[in-house]
Amino acid sequence: MADLEILSRESLARPALEIAPFLLGKVFVVGERAGRIVEVEAYAGRHDPGSHAYRGMTPRTEVMFGSAGHLYVYFTYGMHFCANVVGGEVGEAQAVLLRALAPMQGLPEMRAARPKAKRDIDLCNGPAKLCQALGIDRAFNGADVVGGDQRLFLADDGFVLRDPPMVSTRIGLSAGADLPWRFYIETDPHVSRR
DNA sequence: CGTTTGATGCTCT
DNA sequence: GAGCATCAAACGG
Numbered sequence: 220m221a222d223l224e225i226l227s228r229e230s231l232a233r234p235a236l237e238i239a240p241f242l243l244g245k246v247f248v249v250g251e252r253a254g255r256i257v258e259v260e261a262y263a264g265r266h267d268p269g270s271h272a273y274r275g276m277t278p279r280t281e282v283m284f285g286s287a288g289h290l291y292v293y294f295t296y297g298m299h300f301c302a303n304v305v306g307g308e309v310g311e312a313q314a315v316l317l318r319a320l321a322p323m324q325g326l327p328e329m330r331a332a333r334p335k336a337k338r339d340i341d342l343c344n345g346p347a348k349l350c351q352a353l354g355i356d357r358a359f360n361g362a363d364v365v366g367g368d369q370r371l372f373l374a375d376d377g378f379v380l381r382d383p384p385m386v387s388t389r390i391g392l393s394a395g396a397d398l399p400w401r402f403y404i405e406t407d408p409h410v411s412r413r
Numbered sequence: 414c415g416t417t418t419g420a421t422g423c424t425c426t
Numbered sequence: 427g428a429g430c431a432t433c434a435a436a437c438g439g
Binding site: 271274277278296297298 | 421422424425
C-alpha cells in the first residue's frame with residue numbers, strides 16, 4: 220500500500236461543508252482494518268436544522284462542540300452507532316458523517332464483524348454498517364483521529380478523485396432534508412444509495 | 414424489482 | 427412519551 224500521511228488537525232479546522240468533500244478519498248484506519256471514504260454528509264452546527272447540534276450543546280453532542288480531529292460517535296435506533304469527524308473551531312459543532320467506505324484492509328475481520336453482510340460490497344455501505352465492520356462503538360466517542368495514534372487515524376495515501384464529488388441531499392433526515400450536503404464518489408460501488 | 418415494517422434503547426422534552 | 431443522521435427481513439407485484 221502507498222504511504223499514509225495522517226491528516227493535519229488544521230486541515231480539519233474548517234467548516235463541515237469544506238471538509239466533507241475534502242475527506243472523500245481519504246483512508247480511515249482502525250486497528251488492522253481500513254477503508255477509503257467514498258460517501259459523507261456535512262452537518263453545519265448550531266444553525267443546521269438537520270444537526271444534533273441544532274438545539275445547542277447537550278451531554279450527547281459535547282464532543283461535536285469540541286476541537287477538530289475527534290470522532291463524534293452516537294447511538295441510534297436502539298442498536299446502531301454512527302461516526303462523524305469533528306471539524307471547525309471549538310464551539311462551532313462542525314461535523315462530517317462517514318456514510319460509506321470502500322474496504323481496503325482487514326476484510327476477514329470486517330466479515331466476522333458483519334455476519335449478515337452477504338457480499339463484501341455490503342460491509343461498509345452505510346453509516347452504521349461501517350461502524351459495525353470497523354468495530355466502532357461508544358468507546359470511540361471523542362477519540363482523536365489525527366493525534367498520531369498508529370491504530371486509529373485518518374490519512375491521505377495520494378489517491379486522487381477522477382471526477383468532482385457528486386452532491387445530493389442528506390439521507391434519513393426529517394429536518395434540513397432539502398439541503399444538498401451529501402457528497403459521494405459517483406463511480407464507486409460502495410456508496411450506500413444512488 | 415420496490416415498498417413496508419419490526420427491532421430496540423437512548424436522548425431530550 | 428416521541429422521535430430517531432439505520433438495517434435487514436418480509437411482503438407484494
